[in-house]
Amino acid sequence: MNNRKHYVGIDSFRYVAALLVIAIHTSPLSTYSEMGDFILTRLIGRMAVPFFFMASGFFLISEYTYSGDKLRTFVKKTSVIYGLAIAAYIPLNIYNGYFAIENLFPNIIKDIFFDGTLYHLWYLPASIMGAVIAWYLVKGLGFKKAFMAAMVLYVIGLFGDSYYGLSEKLPFFKGFYGYLFQIFDYTRNGILFAPIFFVLGGILARNPIRSSWKTSLVKFMCSFLLMLGEGLLLHQLGYQRHDSMYVMLIPAMYYLFSFLRSFTGKQLLSLRTAPLILYIIHPMIIVMVRMAAKMMRLQWVFIENSMVHYLTVSVCSIFFSLFLALFIQKIRNKEKLQDKKAKARAWIEISLNNIENNAKELQSQMPENCNLMAVIKANAYGHGAFAVSTHLEKTGVKSFAVATIDEGIELRKYGIRSDILILGYTSPLRARELYKYRLTQTLIDHPYAILLNEQGCKVSAHIKIDTGMHRLGFDASDHEHVIDVFNMKHINVTGIYTHLCASDSLSPEDIMFTEIQIKRFYQLVDIIENSGYKCPKIHIQSSYGFLNYPELKCDFVRAGISLYGVLSSSSDPIKTQLNLHPVLSLKSKVVLLRKVTIGEGVGYHRTFAPAKNSTIAVIPIGYADGLPRNLSSESRHVLINGNLAPIVGRICMDQLMVDVTGIEDVTVGDIVTFIGEENGKALLAPVIADNEGSISNELFSRMGTRLEVITVE
Ligand SMILES: *Cc1c(COP(=O)(O)O)cnc(C)c1O
Numbered sequence: 001m002n003n004r005k006h007y008v009g010i011d012s013f014r015y016v017a018a019l020l021v022i023a024i025h026t027s028p029l030s031t032y033s034e035m036g037d038f039i040l041t042r043l044i045g046r047m048a049v050p051f052f053f054m055a056s057g058f059f060l061i062s063e064y065t066y067s068g069d070k071l072r073t074f075v076k077k078t079s080v081i082y083g084l085a086i087a088a089y090i091p092l093n094i095y096n097g098y099f100a101i102e103n104l105f106p107n108i109i110k111d112i113f114f115d116g117t118l119y120h121l122w123y124l125p126a127s128i129m130g131a132v133i134a135w136y137l138v139k140g141l142g143f144k145k146a147f148m149a150a151m152v153l154y155v156i157g158l159f160g161d162s163y164y165g166l167s168e169k170l171p172f173f174k175g176f177y178g179y180l181f182q183i184f185d186y187t188r189n190g191i192l193f194a195p196i197f198f199v200l201g202g203i204l205a206r207n208p209i210r211s212s213w214k215t216s217l218v219k220f221m222c223s224f225l226l227m228l229g230e231g232l233l234l235h236q237l238g239y240q241r242h243d244s245m246y247v248m249l250i251p252a253m254y255y256l257f258s259f260l261r262s263f264t265g266k267q268l269l270s271l272r273t274a275p276l277i278l279y280i281i282h283p284m285i286i287v288m289v290r291m292a293a294k295m296m297r298l299q300w301v302f303i304e305n306s307m308v309h310y311l312t313v314s315v316c317s318i319f320f321s322l323f324l325a326l327f328i329q330k331i332r333n334k335e336k337l338q339d340k341k342a343k344a345r346a347w348i349e350i351s352l353n354n355i356e357n358n359a360k361e362l363q364s365q366m367p368e369n370c371n372l373m374a375v376i377k378a379n380a381y382g383h384g385a386f387a388v389s390t391h392l393e394k395t396g397v398k399s400f401a402v403a404t405i406d407e408g409i410e411l412r413k414y415g416i417r418s419d420i421l422i423l424g425y426t427s428p429l430r431a432r433e434l435y436k437y438r439l440t441q442t443l444i445d446h447p448y449a450i451l452l453n454e455q456g457c458k459v460s461a462h463i464k465i466d467t468g469m470h471r472l473g474f475d476a477s478d479h480e481h482v483i484d485v486f487n488m489k490h491i492n493v494t495g496i497y498t499h500l501c502a503s504d505s506l507s508p509e510d511i512m513f514t515e516i517q518i519k520r521f522y523q524l525v526d527i528i529e530n531s532g533y534k535c536p537k538i539h540i541q542s543s544y545g546f547l548n549y550p551e552l553k554c555d556f557v558r559a560g561i562s563l564y565g566v567l568s569s570s571s572d573p574i575k576t577q578l579n580l581h582p583v584l585s586l587k588s589k590v591v592l593l594r595k596v597t598i599g600e601g602v603g604y605h606r607t608f609a610p611a612k613n614s615t616i617a618v619i620p621i622g623y624a625d626g627l628p629r630n631l632s633s634e635s636r637h638v639l640i641n642g643n644l645a646p647i648v649g650r651i652c653m654d655q656l657m658v659d660v661t662g663i664e665d666v667t668v669g670d671i672v673t674f675i676g677e678e679n680g681k682a683l684l685a686p687v688i689a690d691n692e693g694s695i696s697n698e699l700f701s702r703m704g705t706r707l708e709v710i711t712v713e
Helices: 009-024 034-058 068-088 091-097 103-114 121-156 171-183 196-204 213-237 249-261 274-295 306-343 352-365 377-381 385-394 405-414 427-436 446-454 478-486 508-530 545-548 685-691 696-701
Strands: 346-351 369-376 400-404 420-423 440-443 459-466 490-498 537-539 556-557 582-591 592-596 614-619 637-640 644-648 656-659 671-678 682-683 710-711
Touching: 009 034, 009 249, 009 274, 009 306, 034 068, 034 121, 034 196, 034 213, 068 091, 068 121, 068 274, 091 405, 121 196, 196 490, 274 306, 306 710, 346 352, 346 405, 352 369, 352 377, 369 385, 377 696, 385 400, 385 405, 385 582, 385 710, 400 405, 405 420, 405 427, 427 446, 440 446, 440 490, 446 459, 446 478, 446 490, 459 478, 459 508, 478 490, 478 508, 490 508, 490 556, 490 685, 537 556, 545 556, 582 710, 637 682, 656 682, 671 685, 685 696
Parallel strands: 346 710, 369 400, 369 556, 400 420, 420 440, 440 459, 459 490, 490 537
Antiparallel strands: 346 582, 582 671, 592 614, 614 656, 637 644, 637 671, 644 656, 671 682
8 A cells, every 4th residue: 555644744843853953953042042042952952852753653653563573674774874873973073082082992882872972863872772662662561551661761861861950969869870870971862761752652643633733732832831931940940960851841742743743645845864864964064064164264153153053054954964865765766666566466557657648638638718627536547546646736637526525535635635526425414524625525416405505514516417317416407406506505516517428429329419418508507697696617528528529618527537548448439539648557477387288277167278288377466456357258468578478267366377388588577467568569458348348447446455556657
């Protein structure tokens, strides 16, 4: 499955947190106000690192991800980054005289595990330890007890940090902390500080969102103000040995994170690594800015003015980290695509270029003021609604149509902001959801409109008119009821439409019938206008309606199958030839080759008995993946290494067999194409659909939920 939900709030705050960390290390307000500086760097700034821990915990420590793999990957990745960061800062360590200190070896060990070999690097080992401790606490004790255990650790830390002034007064505690401080310099570390935030992140990931972002924000503000008071008081009393840990930091972080978690949607820039790079490199940038300022003799502005210094460091760090993150992402994407194909069993390959081309081609052939309404019901005709909808919206498509309310809600969760029309029936009891997710409902008849109106929730709707298909819609002659809908208090009519049922045929009778349908519709539109109502947006054509009746003047064309670049059937005659390209390919690979001799059979019922000694390839894709079983009744072909090879025996639920006798160099792992092109040879969906007595629409929409969707350019 594609990762559908993007936590935009959390991901955006990563940048804010990274900038706060830079603030801690550059003190932007120090030129202006000591108190302001304390509040910014010792209180507000202290939320940055806990936030990073929580974000890691959120994605790592949640109930459903207890496979040790995830933790192992996290630890491995963080260790590699830590190793690289240590190496990168060795020159600076040398410059600072780090290696000249006494007791170098024990100190290095201490630093590597707890304090960091440079001041900010403690975050990485703390992250590793925090993750491991939180993971095993939750695994062993469950969330509640893990929370309490992590709290105990935090409280121990607290009394060695902001509340040290109290511990110092009691000899026993003083001795205890004296011992601890031989192991590490601060209690703000991977054992006493980090685990609680990882656990909290996991708890939040597991709990459903219960309160609105507003409530969370208010609760956060209250906790934060209390933390402010706590911090200022402790500062005043001189209790703080260090100033990273506060009692109120826990609720403040919890509510801040709840607030951020409420924002999901489309990610503008999915560079999750950039803030981490920013975090790691900023000390280097600080050194460089200082060096450059000295060389240009501009210390008085770039160093002495704390604000200018901070902004310069921030801008350079952001610039550099985005650049590096983009570069890394490019390489990774390439690797990922290779890796996905290498790991996949059977997959759908979607060409984003082709779907973009098709959308533009359709749009360019439409009359002025007419717009494409992209029909992406049934998981975008099996193409994967996420990839298709987000890419189309990015390239300028402003209306979508789906069949059901749940499909519509799904699109909103992907972050689609365009209009979404539900073409089918929705229970009136779900009116609130229609309103909440800004979905436009089709009114299927007058009683339905009344019921929906009675829910008392303002809902946008398009009135469906039955002009002869006799499926959904108000009768075209029933203008009184249609007009009645315009007066309904809770229904906002934004469109009116009909559906053609024979526009895919160019036989004279069908053309005549279609023209009657069109006439009935426009007559109704006239009546509405003559009754003094402003006629809403109108639409009539689906793909074939548009290809065969391109001259109609409407506000939308509801294009489905044509958007995906194929016809329903290879034999359909059409009037308009458009430059459309198939978007979908269906592929799998050879997982096993075996010899079968004359007299033996292959597959269920041994329906295939080779006439000579043959080589059979087993392919792990079957009818549960949407490959129709009745394609096995006659010999149908697949493409392997540019050669056509027949499917033999019955197609099974999850596998099928192909005769590769005589095809050279077939080996395990070779890619097998079922739909798509290879070396100039093509297997087209409409032809395959013809062979099984169906249409490409059905073939596509049945490509189950089991196939991975891989997008290519
Ligand atoms: C599915 C559907 C469409 C899209 O049809 P295509 O033939 O795939 O373009 C258009 N309008 C309605 C009402 C539909 O149900």
